[in-house]
Amino acid sequence: MPTNLVIIACSIFKYELEHLKSKGKINIPIIYLNSMLHMYPKELQELLDMKIEEFNKFKIILVFGDCHARMVDYEKNTNITRTPGINCCEIFLGSEKYKKVRREGAFILLPEWADRWKEAFIEYMGFKTSKPAREFMNDMHKKLVYVDTGFQETNNEQLKEISEFLGLPIEIYKTSIGELENTIVQLMAENK
Amino acid sequence: MDKLENQRILASLIGEGEKDKSVDLLLEWASQSSFKEVIFNILEPLLVQWGKLWMQGKLSLAHGYLSGKVAEEFYLIASKNEEFMNSKAKNKGTIILGNIEDDFHPLGRRLVNIFATAAGWNIIDLGNDVPAEIFVEKAVENQAKIIAVSAMMFTTAKNILKIRTEIDRIFLSDKIKLAVGGAVFKLRPELVEEIGGDGTADNAIEAPALFDSLLLKCKG
Known part of the structure; x- marks a missing residue:
C-alpha cells in the first residue's frame, strides 16, 4: 500500500469509493467531507484547506468537482491532483453524457443524495414543504434523473417519494462506476 | 403604513414559504397606497437585506428563491399599472x-x-x-x-x-x-x-x- 497517498473526497462518492475499496481497486485511505457542504462553498473551502494542510506531507487526490471558488488553485501544488470534471455528476457520467442529460433539463440525483434527500432539500435548502420545492424545481428543471451506479439495489419507494415531493417525473439512468474507477486508478498510478 | 411592521409580516410569510399570500398582501398594500410606495418602502429594502444575507451564505436557497419569485410576480403586476410605469425610469x-x-x-x-x-x-x-x-x-x-x-x-x-x-x-x-x-x-x-x-x-x-x-x- 502506498503510505504517502491519500484521497480526500466529497461524501457524494462514498458508496462508490467504498465499493472500489472493498474490491481492492483502492488501497489508500479515504477522507470524506460532507456532501451537504455543496450549499456552503465558503465553508467547504475552509474545511478542505484544513484537511489539505493536515495531509501536507502526503500526495493528495481530490475527488471533487469545481465546488468552490478556489478549487482549481489546489492543482498548482505539486502534491495535489483532482478528478477532472465540473461537478460530481460530470465526474460520474463523463463530460458528454453529463452535458446531454443536463441539457435535457434534468436535475441529476446521485445515490448518496437520494438517500439524504430530506436533509438536502428540507434542512439545507430550506424547502419546509413540498409546495415551494415543487415550484422551485419545476421552474429550474424538467425532470429528475437518478443515476443508478449499478451495484446497489434501487430504492423505488424512495425515488417515488422524492419525485412526489419535488413535483417532477423521475427517470433512472443506468450507468456503471467505470468512469470513476478509471479516473481514480489512473490518478493513483500517476501518484505512485 | 407602518413600513417596518409590514416588512416583518412579509419576511415572516416568505420565510414560511407562502409565495402567493405574500404577493396578495403586497397587492393589498399597493391598493391602500401605491405600487411605488410598496416597492420602495417595503419590498426593495427587504430584498437588499436578503441580498446581503444571501452573499454571506446566511439565507437558505428556498428563501432566496421565494423572495425573488415574490418580487418577480409583484413587479410584473406593477408593470401593468399606468401610474407606476409613469413614475419609473424610461427605457435606458x-x-x-x-x-x-x-x-x-x-x-x-x-x-x-x-x-x-x-x-x-x-x-x-x-x-x-x-x-x-x-x-x-x-x-x-x-x-x-x-x-x-x-x-x-x-x-x-x-x-x-x-x-x-x-x-x-x-x-x-x-x-x-x-x-x-x-x-x-x-x-x-x-x-x-x-x-x-x-x-x-x-x-x-x-x-x-x-x-x-x-x-x-x-x-x-
Missing part, C-alpha cells in the same frame, strides 16, 4: 443577459432581470448555457450596449473570456460593455479582470447601478 437601453455556456444556475440571472427591468432597462434574457458568440450576435442585432453574463463556478466563468475575445475581434469594445456576475466573482474578485469583464456587482439589486455606470463608458 437594451441589455443581453444570460448564463454562459455550461452554466445552469439561473437564480442570480433572473433576479438581475427583475431589478434591471424595474430600473428601466430592456432585458433580452437568453437563459442558461449560452455560447459566447450568441451573446455578441444578439447584442449587435439588438444594438445592446451591455452584455451581462452570469457564471457560478470558476470553470464556467472562464468561458466568458470568449465573449471578451469576440467583442474585441469585431472592434466593439468601446460600444459594448461586458458585465459579469455570480458567486465566483464575489469570492474571487481578480477573476473579473482575468476574463475581461468591464465590471461586476456584489448582488442582483446592485446590478442596475453597474449597468448605469457602464452605459456612461460606452461610446457612440
Whole structure:
C-alpha cells in the first residue's frame, strides 16, 4: 500500500469509493467531507484547506468537482491532483453524457443524495414543504434523473417519494462506476 | 403604513414559504397606497437585506428563491399599472443577459432581470448555457450596449473570456460593455479582470447601478 497517498473526497462518492475499496481497486485511505457542504462553498473551502494542510506531507487526490471558488488553485501544488470534471455528476457520467442529460433539463440525483434527500432539500435548502420545492424545481428543471451506479439495489419507494415531493417525473439512468474507477486508478498510478 | 411592521409580516410569510399570500398582501398594500410606495418602502429594502444575507451564505436557497419569485410576480403586476410605469425610469437601453455556456444556475440571472427591468432597462434574457458568440450576435442585432453574463463556478466563468475575445475581434469594445456576475466573482474578485469583464456587482439589486455606470463608458 502506498503510505504517502491519500484521497480526500466529497461524501457524494462514498458508496462508490467504498465499493472500489472493498474490491481492492483502492488501497489508500479515504477522507470524506460532507456532501451537504455543496450549499456552503465558503465553508467547504475552509474545511478542505484544513484537511489539505493536515495531509501536507502526503500526495493528495481530490475527488471533487469545481465546488468552490478556489478549487482549481489546489492543482498548482505539486502534491495535489483532482478528478477532472465540473461537478460530481460530470465526474460520474463523463463530460458528454453529463452535458446531454443536463441539457435535457434534468436535475441529476446521485445515490448518496437520494438517500439524504430530506436533509438536502428540507434542512439545507430550506424547502419546509413540498409546495415551494415543487415550484422551485419545476421552474429550474424538467425532470429528475437518478443515476443508478449499478451495484446497489434501487430504492423505488424512495425515488417515488422524492419525485412526489419535488413535483417532477423521475427517470433512472443506468450507468456503471467505470468512469470513476478509471479516473481514480489512473490518478493513483500517476501518484505512485 | 407602518413600513417596518409590514416588512416583518412579509419576511415572516416568505420565510414560511407562502409565495402567493405574500404577493396578495403586497397587492393589498399597493391598493391602500401605491405600487411605488410598496416597492420602495417595503419590498426593495427587504430584498437588499436578503441580498446581503444571501452573499454571506446566511439565507437558505428556498428563501432566496421565494423572495425573488415574490418580487418577480409583484413587479410584473406593477408593470401593468399606468401610474407606476409613469413614475419609473424610461427605457435606458437594451441589455443581453444570460448564463454562459455550461452554466445552469439561473437564480442570480433572473433576479438581475427583475431589478434591471424595474430600473428601466430592456432585458433580452437568453437563459442558461449560452455560447459566447450568441451573446455578441444578439447584442449587435439588438444594438445592446451591455452584455451581462452570469457564471457560478470558476470553470464556467472562464468561458466568458470568449465573449471578451469576440467583442474585441469585431472592434466593439468601446460600444459594448461586458458585465459579469455570480458567486465566483464575489469570492474571487481578480477573476473579473482575468476574463475581461468591464465590471461586476456584489448582488442582483446592485446590478442596475453597474449597468448605469457602464452605459456612461460606452461610446457612440
